[in-house]
Amino acid sequence: MVKHIKLVGIDKTFHTKTGDVTALKNIELDIESGEFLSVVGPSGCGKSTIMRIIAGLESPSAGTVQINEQELTGIADGAAIVFQKDVLLAWRSVLDNVLLPLDLKGITWFDRGNHITNRKKAIDLLESVGLKGFEDKYPHELSGGMRQRVSICRALIQDPKLLLMDEPFGALDALTREQMMYDLLKLSNKYKFTTVFITHSIEEAVFLSDRVVVMSERPGTILKELPIELVRPRDNKTRSNPVFNHKVHEIRDIFQSQGILAET
Amino acid sequence: MNSKAEANRMISTKDRQMKSWKIPKSFWAAVTLIGLVVMWELLTVVLAIPAYILPTPTDIGVRLFQETSMLWGHTWTTLTEVLLGFGLSLAIGIPIAITIVYSKYLANSIYPIIIGIQCLPMVSIAPILVIWFGYGLITKVILACLISFFPVVINAVNGFNSLDKEMHDLGRSLGISERKIFFYFRLPNALPHLFAGFKVGITLAVVGAIVGEFVASERGLGYLQLTANARLDTELVFVTIVVLAILGISLFLVVHVLERILMPWYHANKAGGGQ
Numbered sequence: 001m002v003k004h005i006k007l008v009g010i011d012k013t014f015h016t017k018t019g020d021v022t023a024l025k026n027i028e029l030d031i032e033s034g035e036f037l038s039v040v041g042p043s044g045c046g047k048s049t050i051m052r053i054i055a056g057l058e059s060p061s062a063g064t065v066q067i068n069e070q071e072l073t074g075i076a077d078g079a080a081i082v083f084q085k086d087v088l089l090a091w092r093s094v095l096d097n098v099l100l101p102l103d104l105k106g107i108t109w110f111d112r113g114n115h116i117t118n119r120k121k122a123i124d125l126l127e128s129v130g131l132k133g134f135e136d137k138y139p140h141e142l143s144g145g146m147r148q149r150v151s152i153c154r155a156l157i158q159d160p161k162l163l164l165m166d167e168p169f170g171a172l173d174a175l176t177r178e179q180m181m182y183d184l185l186k187l188s189n190k191y192k193f194t195t196v197f198i199t200h201s202i203e204e205a206v207f208l209s210d211r212v213v214v215m216s217e218r219p220g221t222i223l224k225e226l227p228i229e230l231v232r233p234r235d236n237k238t239r240s241n242p243v244f245n246h247k248v249h250e251i252r253d254i255f256q257s258q259g260i261l262a263e264t
Numbered sequence: 265m266n267s268k269a270e271a272n273r274m275i276s277t278k279d280r281q282m283k284s285w286k287i288p289k290s291f292w293a294a295v296t297l298i299g300l301v302v303m304w305e306l307l308t309v310v311l312a313i314p315a316y317i318l319p320t321p322t323d324i325g326v327r328l329f330q331e332t333s334m335l336w337g338h339t340w341t342t343l344t345e346v347l348l349g350f351g352l353s354l355a356i357g358i359p360i361a362i363t364i365v366y367s368k369y370l371a372n373s374i375y376p377i378i379i380g381i382q383c384l385p386m387v388s389i390a391p392i393l394v395i396w397f398g399y400g401l402i403t404k405v406i407l408a409c410l411i412s413f414f415p416v417v418i419n420a421v422n423g424f425n426s427l428d429k430e431m432h433d434l435g436r437s438l439g440i441s442e443r444k445i446f447f448y449f450r451l452p453n454a455l456p457h458l459f460a461g462f463k464v465g466i467t468l469a470v471v472g473a474i475v476g477e478f479v480a481s482e483r484g485l486g487y488l489q490l491t492a493n494a495r496l497d498t499e500l501v502f503v504t505i506v507v508l509a510i511l512g513i514s515l516f517l518v519v520h521v522l523e524r525i526l527m528p529w530y531h532a533n534k535a536g537g538g539q
Contacts, residue, residue, distance in 0.1 A: 057433055075439045083430045090529050091452045104440045104448060138529045 005031040005054060005162070005194070009063035012049050022219035023049045027063070029213065029222065031196065033161075036188060038197040038205035040251065041215030042260050047198045049220070051164050054196060055079055080160035084167040086147040088139040088154075095135035098122040098153045105158075118157075125153040128190075129183050145176035149183065156187065162194045169204070181208060185234060202255075206230075206247045207238060214254050223254055319499040328503050335507055341484040343511065345401065345473040349408020350466055357413050358458075361420030365450075366442075375421065382414040387475045394480040404476035404484070411472035412465035419464075423457025424450055456530055459523040466515045474508065485511070 010027040013020050023046035031037050039047045052058040054065060056075040065072040080101075088097045096103075099122050123135060129149040139147055148168060155163060169177045185208065188195055199205050205212045206228055214223045230243055238244055255261040301321050307313070308320045315323060328335070360378075364370045390407055397403040427450050435445040477486025485504050492500035523530075 052433075055437055057436055075437060077439075079437070081434065081437045083434065085428070085430050087428060087431045087434050089431075089449070089452070091455075091527065100448075101438050104435075104438050104444060140529060 004033055004068060005029075006066040006069075007050075007054070007063065008066065010050075010053060010060045010065070011062035012046065012053065012058070013061045024053075024060075025219040025221050027220070027222060031194060034192055034194055036195045036197065036208055036210045037213065038199055038209040038211070039213045039215060040199055040202055040205040041220065042217050042255070043200060044218055045215045046218060046220030047200075047215055048166050051081075051166050051196060051198050054162075055081055055164050076162070078158075078161040080155035080158050080163055082148075082152055082155050082163065082165045082168045084170050086139070086144075086151040088147055088150055090139055092138075093135065094126065094131065094137050094139070094142070094150050095119070095122055097139065097150055098125060098157055100154060101158045122153065122157055125156055126150070128187065129153060143176075145172050145180065148172060148180065152184070152187070156191060156193075159191075160193050162196070163188075165195065165197045167198055167200065170200075177204070182235075184208065185232075189233060202248050202251045203239075206244060206251070207234060212247070212251065214251055216258060217260060223258065226250060316496050316498045319502055323499055324502045324506060327499050328506060331500075331503065335488075335503070338483060338485050338488045339507055339511060342470075342473050342477065342486065342508075345404040345476065345484065346408055346466075346469045346511075346515065348401075348405045349472055350412050350469040352405065352409040353413040353416050353465060353469070354462075356409075357416040358420055361417050361424060362446075364417075364421050365424040378414065378417060382418070386411040386472065390475055390479045393476070399480045399482065403480055404473050407476040408469040408472035412469040415464040415468065416461045419457045419461025420454065423454030423461075426457060427453050455523075455527050459519065459527070462519050462523075463516060466519055467512055470508070470512050470515065 007027050007029040010024055010029075011022070012024040013022050027050060029050075039050060041047045049058060053060050054072075054076060056065075056072055056079075065076075067076060089100065092100065099118060102118050123132075126132060126135060126149075129152065131146060131149055131153075134142065134146070139150070142150070148171075152168070169180050172180065181204065195208075197205070197208060209228050212226045212228060214226065215221065216223050226247060228243075228247055230238055230241060252261060256263070305321050308318055319327075360374070364375050386407070389410065390403075393403045393406055397406065431449055431453070432445065435449050440448075473484070474486040474489075477484040478490055481487045485508055489501055489504040492498075492504065
């Protein structure tokens, strides 16, 4: 069970051929259970690295990640990742792609993807994102938005306590993006997982989150944490809410004062 | 949900595609081939080219049917050499490719050597193999193996290395072992590369077997061709070439069909492949 995630004094340095690169510097972050947290920052600021460190894919050069007051070593349990690329397996049907985590993790036959209840669960998940009737299609037969929906289903079939998303809508067109945001809000409301959402879109971050973490350019540090006090469920009207606009401007101002955004 | 409209649109385009019917691409190849053969027939007759220089396609065809049983025996010998040689190169090559992918040491030591050796003309090793292994089957099998080994290994290494980093991370995030990642991600992902290597490899294995037979043998299509050549039996030389062509194309097709069966997703995935 992932309840409370705590990042304490995280530094991350990559050793490359051209020398050491400090990606993160002294990151302190608390994530509440059930919270929707977004990390927004310019390209290369190390925001993806934060996600990878929480997932246990990368180990910090200094500092610790604590999950439920236990130090994280190795891969985080109960966490599922949605990557920027959908990374669907071309040789598996849509349904089998969703069932992949169960196929791989299942110890007995009953845990595995071929079990009836698991298949039913996968079909329900696909239906909830508008992919009913696509179970037997192959990924190449789907559009980019549909593929990313399948990869979200693949993450959710594991009943994650923590959903980590690394610019999941970055490769999609603007309209599909918007639809995906609504879908994600719906799913997050239904399954109540904690979400860490990495993005470079300010509007996306404000619209989706309970809290937005604003990051500086490399070496990545946290410039500010902004709570977003917008009521849920959020919908189209949220965007015309003065609070929404105020928060978006506040984040823009931070980037402007840092020279990340310049008007002239 | 916008994907529903999208869904309906996709299904209707699929229906339209099913209804349209096109002349298969192979039709034009067949027509051209037949045209060339007819031209050959006509030119040999019109220009009165003697049969010992260039026999007519009809003569070659007739001879092919007359000698079927004799040809079959030689073909069987060559086929055995090819299949054993190619099988051996798979049995050695694939495990070597896997160890190269997983061992940094081997990737830096053995792999460059393999790429270097590949530049040697393998047929030049044939005389040494005769000294070592004599006139029997082994010489030809080893030669077929050696010559088809390199495309198999090099393509396999490329294939196993072509796994996307995020896909590897997906496997890791699921907390599974490298061994499972290999079987669920790396191997299926490498199949297109593996088959590209197999296709080159199987055709080269035929070359290896024939060269082996040229150098040292008492049976096989290469041997048959060599003796026919010595007797100036040009007709039989051409018959052998036709049989070799059929053999090579058949082996290639077997690999091709296997590829289609094992990877139904792959060809539909490529532009122009699905039509």
